[in-house]
Amino acid sequence: MSVNMKATKIQNLSRLKAQKALLIVAFLSVPLFLLIVFTYLPALNMIRYSFYRWDGTAPTMQWFGLKNYQILFSNPQYLKVMVNCLYYLVGSFVQLFLALVIAFVLSFKFRGSNFFKGVFFFPYLLNGVAVALMFLFFFQPEGTLNTILRFIGADNAITLWLIKPVVNNILLASISIWRYIGFNIVLFIAVIQSISSEIYEAAEVDGANRSQILWLIVLPNIRMIVGLNLILAVKGAISVFEVPFLITRGSWGTSTFVIKALNITFGANPQYGLGSAFAVVLFAAILVITSLQKLMIRED
Amino acid sequence: MRKSLTKKVILAFILLFFEMFSYACNSATTITTLERTTTLSTTSGGTYTTGTGTTTVTMPHTTSTSSVSPTIVQATEISIAGSMYVSVGTTSNYVATVIPDNAINLAVEWTVTSRGGEAEIDATGALFAISSGGITIRATATNGLFAEMNVAILSVSIPVQSVEISGEDSITHGERSSYQISVTPENATYRNVVWSIESGEAKIDSNGRFAAMTSGTIVISVSVDGVKATKAIEVTPYEGLISNVKVLLNRVDLRNTVLKDYEHVFEALYPMYNVAFETLSDYENNARIRLMGGDYGDVLLIPSSVSAQNLSYYFAPLGSLESLSLSWRYVSQKSYNGIVYGLPTYGNVNGILYNKKVFAVAGVSAIPSSPEEFLAAMQTIKNYYADDEDFLAPFYTNKKDGWPLDQWQGNVSSVSGDPNYYYNILPQDRNAFSPGSPHYIVYNLLYDLVRQNLIEADPSTTNWELSKIEFVKGNIGAMVAGSWAVSQFVDVATRVRDGTFYYDDGTPAEQSGLADPDDVGYMPFPYTNSEGEVYSAHSPDFFIGICKSTANMPGATDFMMWFLQESGYYDLTGGIPPRTDMPFPDVINAFQELGVTLFEEIPASGAMIGKLELVESFSGIVLWNPDWKNDMFENAFYNLRTFDQIASDLNDAWNLGIDLAG
Numbered sequence: 001m002s003v004n005m006k007a008t009k010i011q012n013l014s015r016l017k018a019q020k021a022l023l024i025v026a027f028l029s030v031p032l033f034l035l036i037v038f039t040y041l042p043a044l045n046m047i048r049y050s051f052y053r054w055d056g057t058a059p060t061m062q063w064f065g066l067k068n069y070q071i072l073f074s075n076p077q078y079l080k081v082m083v084n085c086l087y088y089l090v091g092s093f094v095q096l097f098l099a100l101v102i103a104f105v106l107s108f109k110f111r112g113s114n115f116f117k118g119v120f121f122f123p124y125l126l127n128g129v130a131v132a133l134m135f136l137f138f139f140q141p142e143g144t145l146n147t148i149l150r151f152i153g154a155d156n157a158i159t160l161w162l163i164k165p166v167v168n169n170i171l172l173a174s175i176s177i178w179r180y181i182g183f184n185i186v187l188f189i190a191v192i193q194s195i196s197s198e199i200y201e202a203a204e205v206d207g208a209n210r211s212q213i214l215w216l217i218v219l220p221n222i223r224m225i226v227g228l229n230l231i232l233a234v235k236g237a238i239s240v241f242e243v244p245f246l247i248t249r250g251s252w253g254t255s256t257f258v259i260k261a262l263n264i265t266f267g268a269n270p271q272y273g274l275g276s277a278f279a280v281v282l283f284a285a286i287l288v289i290t291s292l293q294k295l296m297i298r299e300d
Numbered sequence: 301m302r303k304s305l306t307k308k309v310i311l312a313f314i315l316l317f318f319e320m321f322s323y324a325c326n327s328a329t330t331i332t333t334l335e336r337t338t339t340l341s342t343t344s345g346g347t348y349t350t351g352t353g354t355t356t357v358t359m360p361h362t363t364s365t366s367s368v369s370p371t372i373v374q375a376t377e378i379s380i381a382g383s384m385y386v387s388v389g390t391t392s393n394y395v396a397t398v399i400p401d402n403a404i405n406l407a408v409e410w411t412v413t414s415r416g417g418e419a420e421i422d423a424t425g426a427l428f429a430i431s432s433g434g435i436t437i438r439a440t441a442t443n444g445l446f447a448e449m450n451v452a453i454l455s456v457s458i459p460v461q462s463v464e465i466s467g468e469d470s471i472t473h474g475e476r477s478s479y480q481i482s483v484t485p486e487n488a489t490y491r492n493v494v495w496s497i498e499s500g501e502a503k504i505d506s507n508g509r510f511a512a513m514t515s516g517t518i519v520i521s522v523s524v525d526g527v528k529a530t531k532a533i534e535v536t537p538y539e540g541l542i543s544n545v546k547v548l549l550n551r552v553d554l555r556n557t558v559l560k561d562y563e564h565v566f567e568a569l570y571p572m573y574n575v576a577f578e579t580l581s582d583y584e585n586n587a588r589i590r591l592m593g594g595d596y597g598d599v600l601l602i603p604s605s606v607s608a609q610n611l612s613y614y615f616a617p618l619g620s621l622e623s624l625s626l627s628w629r630y631v632s633q634k635s636y637n638g639i640v641y642g643l644p645t646y647g648n649v650n651g652i653l654y655n656k657k658v659f660a661v662a663g664v665s666a667i668p669s670s671p672e673e674f675l676a677a678m679q680t681i682k683n684y685y686a687d688d689e690d691f692l693a694p695f696y697t698n699k700k701d702g703w704p705l706d707q708w709q710g711n712v713s714s715v716s717g718d719p720n721y722y723y724n725i726l727p728q729d730r731n732a733f734s735p736g737s738p739h740y741i742v743y744n745l746l747y748d749l750v751r752q753n754l755i756e757a758d759p760s761t762t763n764w765e766l767s768k769i770e771f772v773k774g775n776i777g778a779m780v781a782g783s784w785a786v787s788q789f790v791d792v793a794t795r796v797r798d799g800t801f802y803y804d805d806g807t808p809a810e811q812s813g814l815a816d817p818d819d820v821g822y823m824p825f826p827y828t829n830s831e832g833e834v835y836s837a838h839s840p841d842f843f844i845g846i847c848k849s850t851a852n853m854p855g856a857t858d859f860m861m862w863f864l865q866e867s868g869y870y871d872l873t874g875g876i877p878p879r880t881d882m883p884f885p886d887v888i889n890a891f892q893e894l895g896v897t898l899f900e901e902i903p904a905s906g907a908m909i910g911k912l913e914l915v916e917s918f919s920g921i922v923l924w925n926p927d928w929k930n931d932m933f934e935n936a937f938y939n940l941r942t943f944d945q946i947a948s949d950l951n952d953a954w955n956l957g958i959d960l961a962g
Contacts, residue, residue, distance in 0.1 A: 057606045075920035163760045251930040268924035
């Protein structure tokens, strides 16, 4: 090629690349703008607020330094709320474990496996408010659970489920499990089925049984997806809100981070700074837990 | 080339991001809502101007300037209306009229001085003539304005032969006019002058001040000791400009009934305004958001979370504390630096609702005057109704909704017996929850009620609306609520009795006729102090304020004045009327008959301003939030802790709050 032709070719290429870049930028700009304006900016502002004291109507905010955090960590009632999150955290681990086992079972195509996939996934589609009202009715004194117990003659097991000290938290965590396990199952099934069948055939030839296949073949291959789901489950567990709020309003020892923050920010004597500090602590907790998880999962 | 283009784009984004961030930072440090131009100006005679100087901030979008001077008209003089001649042995009525016409009415004190004759005059202006001669009656208003009138007491009575009304024959709808009488003979000794509307829709008061509610011919009549006269007034329709007044209220339940009536009546009296109501549910939170956003109507209820020092940023000054507190109750609570920013809609007392029939039937004869007596009464009721399946509970806490437990907090001030306690002593009281403190006494009762199982069987599924019905039907003995609840319960009782009560979904309540509005009783919190006294604090409900940047200050002021004084809103709620010269309602008079001393709380002053909120934040005990009461309740329910342990922890937390608040 002559020098001129080469030069034009390079020019054409660079124009093409420039157009490509422009196209990418143009398409990304709107979502990026929305993301920044509605997610990052408010989040950064919230971190700012946590260092001020503001009641929502004062025209100026008052600098407060770290006092909001001091209040947070020195009041036992706020620390108790963090303890409540443990129920949901443990619940999320149980949820993932069950999801894995069920997904593994369902990944083998037998008759009715599709039906069960639908059954497990269905709760995920339900709106949170509907689920909460459903279970409120289920656990009420004259509700479904007590009626069933009376029907089968287990009269002495009948209690006021929603106000029993430890039991109500476990029940609420179970509701969360019920809601989200379907999502995890479907995800895991997809990933399990994506493992190439050659590995399975090799394993069968080697004489591995089902549980060995699960432990030694399936798990290592889907480690990344499990890790991702673990992060999502933990985030969901710590920031749970609708179900406990609608069922017990956070009373009877079922208060969670978000409910507490809500009460602080929107009750009598509203404190936006303290509520923001709560949210920041929540955020930090999620970061810490997910980094720990990442460390543990990464074995290399 | 290509690399640097993408780099440039990324750099541009980063710069844009930082610019937006710094903009947010700069504008967020001063949370200004809408920025507006306001200048203080004096308006026409009769208005009261207080000013703290001009506040100017530029308003980007409109060009109107609104006057910030308060237009609540204060009286500049008063005059006395009544007969100049009376006869011995008769009672004649006198009325004090304020000038100008639309000024706030003042309560007056009547006195009589003798110039030869003798007479007595009572608080309502009724003069009883004892012996003939001259007297001078004097009406003195609370702010010092006074008027005098010389009256001659004649030994004979000279009857009125005829009466003539004088005044404007023709006015425009919306204008106000005043009418006087002249009697023949001139020295007729008459006693009573009664004004009324003969035909047409209008209002006329005892001073002869007339307000038309429609256009057309309206005939007024006056009866002087039975001798009548009439006058036809031509009211021409209003054809001027109509300005808007937007009002924000919290009573969503009244939106289609009472508020529509208010709209019609107000617009009939003031055809130059078009009033639009907007009712907000969860008023505190939604109104706060509206304040922050700058769009909050012309007249609105002031959210209680706006602290005193911030009132001036959102609400127009209404007058000086010194003068307004003479005519209006509670205004010190919405004032700052001697200027008032809100007038109260009505006031409440706190105490306990009880079903008189349940108490009587179960054998509780006396109203409990101590917590022990109250618990005993509840136990008596529980024993009496032990076999009654329909009976729910001697005491119903309504715990599930949270706010019914908050109502207990209103009793703390009463139990303290000290108007200064709540806002000025409590923020530094290191024994706020120790045994013997007001909080301890009030909440110990709640704890004991729960502990002794005198409450509903399942406090997690309570329902306020249903509890009203069960209460009036006699299935509940007592509940804690402010006195605002009495009228609601009486209303439910009437409707259940008449068979006109419907649940929200349209189904009718079981008609039993067993509900009787007279069964709804209200008693003070059962506590008698060591000197044998029972106290009850009365405190204001919401206040009304005018938006600082309203474009329609006259309309806003006229509406506020009409709403507070003439609409009957405080009657609707059975509350204490906002003006000092209006009497307490029956519910609260009953308290005084029981020997209860009522007092008004003194708001925080000096170093205590804002202190209570600060201590609440640092201690984690927000007094009107139900969280800590829920904890106490739950501990009682499961007998996990004794009340002394709970109170001790609360006291420690409060002390921590005091320490950290500095």
